[in-house]
Amino acid sequence: MNEVKQIERIDPAAGIPGGEVVIECGNHLANGAQTLTAWFQDQEAHVVAATPHRALVLIPDLTLGAEIEVSVDQVASPPGKPAHFIVAGKLADGIHPVASPAFDPSDGSLFVTRSGTRGEDVPVSLFRIGSEGELEEFSSDITNPTSIAFDRSGRMFVTSRFDGTVFRVTPLKEVVVFASDLGIATGLAFNREGEMFVGDRTGAIYRVNEIGEARPWAQLEPSVSAYHLAFGPDDALYVTGPTVSSFDSITRFDEDGKPSVFFRGLGRPQGLAFDVEGSLYVAASVRGRRGIVRISPDATQAEVVVAGMNLVGLAFSAKGEMVVATNEAVYSLPLGIFGTLLD
Numbered sequence: 001m002n003e004v005k006q007i008e009r010i011d012p013a014a015g016i017p018g019g020e021v022v023i024e025c026g027n028h029l030a031n032g033a034q035t036l037t038a039w040f041q042d043q044e045a046h047v048v049a050a051t052p053h054r055a056l057v058l059i060p061d062l063t064l065g066a067e068i069e070v071s072v073d074q075v076a077s078p079p080g081k082p083a084h085f086i087v088a089g090k091l092a093d094g095i096h097p098v099a100s101p102a103f104d105p106s107d108g109s110l111f112v113t114r115s116g117t118r119g120e121d122v123p124v125s126l127f128r129i130g131s132e133g134e135l136e137e138f139s140s141d142i143t144n145p146t147s148i149a150f151d152r153s154g155r156m157f158v159t160s161r162f163d164g165t166v167f168r169v170t171p172l173k174e175v176v177v178f179a180s181d182l183g184i185a186t187g188l189a190f191n192r193e194g195e196m197f198v199g200d201r202t203g204a205i206y207r208v209n210e211i212g213e214a215r216p217w218a219q220l221e222p223s224v225s226a227y228h229l230a231f232g233p234d235d236a237l238y239v240t241g242p243t244v245s246s247f248d249s250i251t252r253f254d255e256d257g258k259p260s261v262f263f264r265g266l267g268r269p270q271g272l273a274f275d276v277e278g279s280l281y282v283a284a285s286v287r288g289r290r291g292i293v294r295i296s297p298d299a300t301q302a303e304v305v306v307a308g309m310n311l312v313g314l315a316f317s318a319k320g321e322m323v324v325a326t327n328e329a330v331y332s333l334p335l336g337i338f339g340t341l342l343d
Contacts, residue, residue: 007083010070012291012304014086016324016331017061019291019307021085023072024054040085041068059307065089065332088306088324088331092135095127097325099186099228100271100283100313102148104156107131108318111138111156112330113145119162120144126158126169129330141175142167146226147188151196159185159198161226166198166208179212187229189237197237199227205239205253218257228313230272232280233297233340238262240269240282250282250295263299271313271325274340281337283311283324292324306333315339 009024023038038045043060050056055072062068066089069082092112101112110129116122126139144162151157156169157178166179166188183200190196196208197217205227207217220227223241230238237253249264250272267285274280278297285304286293292306292314310326316339317323323332 006081007070007072010083010085012307013084014088014305014333014335015059015291015307016088016309016326016333017059017063018309019059020048020056020289020309021059021307022054022056023070023083025072037073039071039073040087059087062087063090065334067334086333086335088308088333091129091133091323091330091332092127093329095330096328097312097330098161098226098327099147099325100273101315101323101325101330102150102156103315103317103323104154105150105318106154110315110317110323110330111148112325113148113158115144115146115161118144139169139173139175142169146186147228149188149190149196151190152194157188157196159188161186161201164200166196166212177212179206179208179214182206182214186223186226187239189229189231191231191237192235197229199229199239199241201226201241205229205237205257218253218259220251220259225268226270228269228271230274230280232274233278238272238280240266240272240284242268242270248284250280263295263302265302266293269293270311273314273316275316276338276340281305281314281322283313292322306335 006026008026011022038057040060045057048056070085071082095114098115108131124137124140128136128138146159146161158167161184164182164185168176168178186201187199198206201223203222204216205218206214208214227241239251246267248266250262252262269284272282280295284293289304291304291308294305295302313325315323320336322335
């Protein structure tokens with residue numbers, strides 16, 4: 001008689017379709033990958049590899065955006081007691097973000113980009129996803145929009161890596177140049193005082209005042225794709241910029257622009273955000289696992305908390321959901337994690 005299989009752990013316990021998760025069982029799987037079957041609700045998952053105790057599987061194409069049940073079984077044996085897993089719900093696809101999306105603090109709507117290839121003129125480059133999930137074409141006036149950020153007064157700003165410009169976008173969809181001549185402008189963030197910081201992927205980080213005047217503030221190694229910026233609870237600026245290395249770091253800049261390594265050991269780190277507990281989340285890979293990586297405030301621990309492929313960024317809503325962006329879609333996960341907001 002075959003023994004019923006019991007799932008002890010799914011690592012990570014959340015993910016988007018196509019992400020890799022490890023399922024650990026408390027008893028032996030007699031014949032490994034040839035007979036193991038993993039079910040996410042009623043969808044069978046593809047088993048990549050298995051040992052007597054563990055299996056690496058791909059999350060099936062589910063778009064529920066909710067907690068579901070996962071079970072395992074073998075040929076001619078009943079399924080074991082299910083474990084719980086949070087699968088992402090798809091908000092939009094057919095887009096092309098290259099950085100994190102951003103929530104409008106005034107109404108909770110989400111802004112995402114269709115950035116396109118360098119110099120590509122797309123019909124719509126900026127989209128708005130309403131609080132009820134409706135997708136709206138918002139603007140076509142920015143070529144290669146990259147990062148989006150809101151200042152303390154709720155004004156929206158967008159960088160363009162095409163012409164090195166930061167644009168201010170009004171609720172009436174007017175697009176106004178705010179700052180220019182910023183190289184290949186990518187990352188964008190505001191500190192507690194409301195000052196703007198912009199990352200030029202060729203190596204400079206600019207500090208921009210309230211009338212759009214920019215001056216070089218810090219220097220970093222050039223990136224092969226983009227800089228991504230976020231201010232931490234310590235008022236320091238945290239920056240990622242993927243290089244050709246598979247062992248990249250997150251750089252911390254103090255208030256004087258002096259850099260130090262906050263964490264090293266990530267593969268292609270991109271968009272990042274802090275939660276209210278001071279943990280840093282970044283779209284990256286660590287120890288061969290890909291997804292959203294959570295790094296402890298003291299930088300001693302790093303683990304994948306959301307499995308996913310081709311992730312470029314993330315954002316937290318005021319309701320505790322995490323939104324993650326791939327290079328072609330945006331997903332939502334009800335994780336109950338709250339991000340930091342400007343005072």
